[in-house]
Amino acid sequence: xxxxxxxxxxxxxxxxxxxxxxxxxxxxxxxxxxxxxxxxxxxxxxxxxxxxxxxxxxxxxxxxxxxxxxxxxxxxxxxxxxxxxxxxxxxxxxxxxxxxxxxxxxxxxxxxxxxxxxxxxxxxxxxxxxxxxxxxxxxxxxxxxxxxxxxxxxxxxxxxxxxxxxxxxxxxxxxxxxxxxxxxxxxxxxxxxxxxxxxxxxxxxxxxxxxxxxxxxxxxxxxxxxxxxxxxxxxxxxxxxxxxxxx
Amino acid sequence: xxxxxxxxxxxxxxxxxxxxxxxxxxxxxxxxxxxxxxxxxxxxxxxxxxxxxxxxxxxxxxxxxxxxxxxxxxxxxxxxxxxxxxxxxxxxxxxxxxxxxxxxxxxxxxxxxxxxxxxxxxxxxxxxxxxxxxxxxxxxxxxxxxxxxxxxxxxxxxxxxxxxxxxxxxxxxxxxxxxxxxxxxxxxxxxxxxxxxxxxx
Numbered sequence: 086x087x088x089x090x091x092x093x094x095x096x097x098x099x100x101x102x103x104x105x106x107x108x109x110x111x112x113x114x115x116x117x118x119x120x121x122x123x124x125x126x127x128x129x130x131x132x133x134x135x136x137x138x139x140x141x142x143x144x145x146x147x148x149x150x151x152x153x154x155x156x157x158x159x160x161x162x163x164x165x166x167x168x169x170x171x172x173x174x175x176x177x178x179x180x181x182x183x184x185x186x187x188x189x190x191x192x193x194x195x196x197x198x199x200x201x202x203x204x205x206x207x208x209x210x211x212x213x214x215x216x217x218x219x220x221x222x223x224x225x226x227x228x229x230x231x232x233x234x235x236x237x238x239x240x241x242x243x244x245x246x247x248x249x250x251x252x253x254x255x256x257x258x259x260x261x262x263x264x265x266x267x268x269x270x271x272x273x274x275x276x277x278x279x280x281x282x283x284x285x286x287x288x289x290x291x292x293x294x295x296x297x298x299x300x301x302x303x304x305x306x307x308x309x310x311x312x313x314x315x316x317x318x319x320x321x322x323x324x325x326x327x328x329x330x331x332x
Numbered sequence: 333x334x335x336x337x338x339x340x341x342x343x344x345x346x347x348x349x350x351x352x353x354x355x356x357x358x359x360x361x362x363x364x365x366x367x368x369x370x371x372x373x374x375x376x377x378x379x380x381x382x383x384x385x386x387x388x389x390x391x392x393x394x395x396x397x398x399x400x401x402x403x404x405x406x407x408x409x410x411x412x413x414x415x416x417x418x419x420x421x422x423x424x425x426x427x428x429x430x431x432x433x434x435x436x437x438x439x440x441x442x443x444x445x446x447x448x449x450x451x452x453x454x455x456x457x458x459x460x461x462x463x464x465x466x467x468x469x470x471x472x473x474x475x476x477x478x479x480x481x482x483x484x485x486x487x488x489x490x491x492x493x494x495x496x497x498x499x500x501x502x503x504x505x506x507x508x509x510x511x512x513x514x515x516x517x518x519x520x521x522x523x524x525x526x527x528x529x530x531x532x533x
Contacts, residue, residue, distance in 0.1 A: 121379065139381055139409040150439045193339075195354070195363055199383070200439050202409040233379030233461070235363040236339035237354065275340040275361070315365055316336050319378060319515055 103253035121232025129214035134224035139202035152196035215258035245296035382460035391488030453496030460491035
């Protein structure tokens with residue numbers, strides 16, 4: 086089989102440059118019953134994130150007297166993609182992604198303030214087109230802020246990709262499947278610390294470093310969109326924001 | 333000047349610890365989605381769960397009757413415990429009480445005291461972070477609502493509001509309006525206009 090060409094005339098399959106992100110739309114606070122929620126459309130990905138808590142930790146034996154524990158569930162809807170994903174309940178893949186996403190948030194949430202409780206994060210992939218864990222982390226961060234949970238940072242994530250020997254950011258499904266390597270990276274934007282880094286495929290050391298620096302560059306754009314989504318919730322047509330008298 | 337800050341946003345280049353902020357490497361950052369009041373240097377959170385503090389007045393619902401007292405749901409991640417010896421009468425599951433937080437320890441065991449059984453009326457749930465706005469400076473907002481509606485209103489720090497008698501529908505409407513518009517300037521005037529408009533009809 087002939088190898089698939091992923092870069093034609095310097096443009097990627099969907100017409101993007103190597104350092105260009107797909108269009109991203111984030112909306113915060115869209116679920117009434119959740120403490121915090123967010124909906125993200127990242128290219129063709131459509132993802133809902135909901136946060137509950139801090140609330141009573143169930144099962145009780147998992148609760149810690151020192152900090153809140155974080156539960157995270159990433160799950161793909163059965164109708165989310167063309168392949169086997171999400172066909173029936175939790176899979177090896179979704180359990181792994183739930184675990185790595187939980188660890189991203191364990192590093193930013195100030196859990197010591199809520200002993201004995203749990204913070205539950207749910208990420209539902211409604212439609213998948215590559216890079217769902219990155220989009221999921223980005224949406225969940227907005228949902229956590231929307232729930233009023235204290236955090237040291239607003240993390241976001243983006244996948245770097247190696248296609249036709251070149252490094253780019255934000256891999257779409259075809260690039261993910263037929264490229265030479267892809268690397269989801271979650272970044273704490275305040276100090277540009279890496280919270281998650283996974284890689285599927287091969288990259289040389291130079292390519293690896295270039296991938297990270299491109300992802301860091303893209304993260305500031307994503308972070309601006311997250312911040313904007315949160316601000317929009319409270320921006321108003323009635324008048325200026327501001328507290329007046331309060332006790 | 334007041335602006336909206338998100339978690340991890342710098343609020344000062346100098347280490348100035350305040351509520352809902354943290355200091356790292358000599359700079360102060362916000363830890364919550366909040367309004368930042370630069371003049372008074374304080375953060376007013378826009379969302380968040382209720383965490384009990386000593387001397388808070390809360391409105392709770394009895395969720396369990398135990399040998400030595402009652403477990404009370406206080407709309408918080410933590411349950412309150414009301415010792416039975418505080419009361420002369422027995423309470424039942426589902427009874428509504430107001431109480432004062434007497435003790436909070438490091439693992440957030442909450443002991444309540446001075447219970448008062450609330451009979452009749454209705455309960456409204458709002459975000460606990462908006463409670464100071466419902467009360468207003470020196471009770472001004474609450475007094476205004478009470479004067480117009482003639483209702484008996486008790487506002488718990490946990491974000492439960494008990495309303496009895498009078499024009500309770502208007503009182504509830506006003507409180508929900510405060511919750512929704514707490515961060516927008518000119519709240520008192522808008523609520524005043526709302527109360528006048530609603531109590532006419």
